[in-house]
Amino acid sequence: MTAASSWKRALEGKIREDWGREIDIYETQIELRKKGKVEERLFAETRLRRGVYGQRYDNGQRHDGEKTQTLSFPCNDLTKGPITVWDAPGMQRIKLPMGAMSALQLEVLSELAEEYSDQILHITTRQDIQLHFVHIEDTPDLMRRLAAVGITSREACGNSVRNVTACPYAGVCNTESFDVMPYADAITFFLLGHDDTQDFGRKFKIAFSGCKDEPCGLTNFHDAGAIAKTRVVDGKVQRGFEFYVGGGLGSVPQMAQLFDEFLPEEELLPISQAICRVFGRLGEKDNRARARIKFLVKKLGIAEFKRITLEERAKLRPDPRWTSFLSDLHRLDERPLKAAQPLGPGPFPAGFEAWRKSNVRPQRQAGYFTAAITLPLGDFTPNQGRTIADIARRYTGDTLRATVDQNILFRWVSEADLPLLFAELKSAGLGESGSDTITDVTSCPGTDTCKLGISSSRGLAGELRRHLKQAPLAAEAEALHIKCSGCFNSCGQHHVADLGFLGVSRNVGGRRVPHFQLVVGGELAGNARSYGLAIGAIPSKRVPEAVDRLTQLFVKGRQGEETFLQFVTRVGKKEIRKIVDELQNVPSYDQDPSYYSDWGDPREYTIGDLGVGECAGEVVPFTQFGLAASEREVFEAQVLLDDGKPQEAAERAYSAMLQAARALAREKNQNVGDDPAEIVNEFKTHLVDTKVFWDPFAGAKFAQYLFRAHSEGSNRGQSNESAHQLIEEAQLFVDAAHQAYTRVGTAVP
């Protein structure tokens, strides 16, 4: 045993002074909160800004499949935020700017998972690392150990600039204009803790890409997206960025809008700062549901937003950091450990060829390759983390990237080393092939750990991986991508996959059944250039069957080199919808109770205190009928949009919402007629004002979709984009109506 009494003392002198001070202050806040001297909301934002999140069941309640039980934590009434029990385990998010990490950093992350978490490290869809089931009182030391190796979790959550992401191939990519890493690094540390980023109404996410056509940077769905670009002026090559703003997924996805076709490199930081100031000043603060910058850009229009931003830019006091990094753009350059050597003649380890085909790519630098480690659901163990670090040191010169596909990438591997590197990965259980294929399913945490999860996205992703690996797939099917989100917040990025799945619930015979909306029409290429739309909900347990049918349909019907999006566009969503229709039936609970639990969780999915009295029994047929009709209308709206009729599509989407609202409102007033104003009024009175149509986190957000569409009158659907949005909103409204339906029998006063 050593004499060190604390990590603070043990790491003295090894932590940046300002980072150390911040952690000390945070630790003091913890102590003050324990003494009741810091208000819980203030403390919640304090911890969130350090990446310390809540987790499922942290309200001290858990449904065990039969009833809700109280989790009797020893902290009594002490909370770490509103309805958040102090002792309840939480999640620690750790920012890895651009997904970059050294071997030493990975080793420390592994140690932290081993000592403070549940022995698992998880890579997120935004190149962060998350540790789950962490006690808040362990977080200061956890942060100190990170800080000692150059990692801060500051602003990993909260209303702040989140992890800056970038293409993991930056610097070695064959199609990039130039390496975006020094720029992404500069903006990361320029905006971290900057005064102009402390007053946002919501988070702000930035992404970098080296080129326009590949999927790796996903700039289109970020609050700000920068795509590397060069131009020649007076015979000199200038660097800059095609710069976008106002993109986002979430419940209502928005494609980012072009802010500047060529933002010169020296303007990247000041313009970003000006955008942050405008967002902080004019962005929504009260209504969280409309506080992302995408709503501000939409409200002002991109031209006005740009005008205001440029005006703000002109007022900024010059800061040497805007351009100082440009004098050393090679500061982050990586050097290979070994000379490039060609692949030997073999023989190679079993499985090597398949792994090489899917997981290995040539770099721009001749003789060097990147090699992806396929991490199932983004998870790996501390022992595996140490093995990866060790391999990185011995083969690549210490260069690793976490990817948005939830994998880890080696760079600078000499071709000759690939078989040995593979063999070492394989012996650590890390030699799985199939990176960037249909089996490499991406997922958010979903109901496993997330407070907002509706369905088990990880359970589904795990099941799809297993299912799709059972038999060889046609090459066309193998090249597809699947992404799953547990709720409408879209952390699994389901909108941009070939096959996206969004967790929802449905009521069948008075019990809840986990479902997933099938989302098609998305495309990852072109930095996520197309967002899909939900075309129907499938019971969770039938999703693997749906994937089989969809992939078979594609393999059989594909023409030439058609992408899945092109295929769906050609055959039409009606054809795809047939598959959904065939799989929608849920057997009764008595016939097959397995439908009533989610993947990987044997508890009954239905909430135990659900009212199933006579009143609910009577209301079921009518309400279900109305909700089914509203779903059909949402789908019809999509078909109209696909047919180039945005206004009709918007009207149908609005009608779908009315239909669902009427179905619910008639429960309290059977005289509710067909007049839209009457429906909206009755719906508001009986469902919204009473908080029956009410999301525990989003409040009346979904009801507002109907109210807004109603107030817009004939202005609905003036463009494809606004019709698309209205359809998205209608789908979410109908999903929310299903949630409310489970409460309607007992809760409507």
Next chain:
Amino acid sequence: MVQKVQVKLFSNANADVEGYVPVLHRWIRDNVLGELVIDVVDYSHVADGPEVVLIGHASDYAIDRGGGKLGLLYSNKREPESDDAFTAALAKALRAASLLEREEGPKQKLAFRTDELVLRVADRLNAPNTDATLTELQPKLRAALDRVYGAGTYELARVGTPKELFGVLVRAKSSASVGELLARVS
């Protein structure tokens, strides 16, 4: 004072790990362990680590395949510091193992052998994986193991690299049942 002790008991047979997921959910529902347990997490997709974890407030219980060996990994997270932390951890691990062995649901059942186990301390600050730590902790380790196995009936050796948690592999000369060992520490 020692805290954060881990115990890994090895199963002498492969098992239907998936079949234990509902078992552990039931343990939460019925408060089988008599301590606060919160959730069950399925990590069966991960090779060489925990497969299914019963997450608790003070302790986690994982059906674990770390090192390629299936077993039960008990991890004390927040039990009070104690001079007898090794005995306490062994008792809790053996009790959970005994309960798992008695479960009827899974098709292939876990059956633990006791001729070998691993003890670790998940605290690199106070217990780095060095010979010095072994020297310092040996009396406490032996006190606990003497009680479980009997003095002179086992060997222990430090295992793992300096980067890993401090750990010792314990090899006993005989393999008593889990129930017998549990009776000695209860």
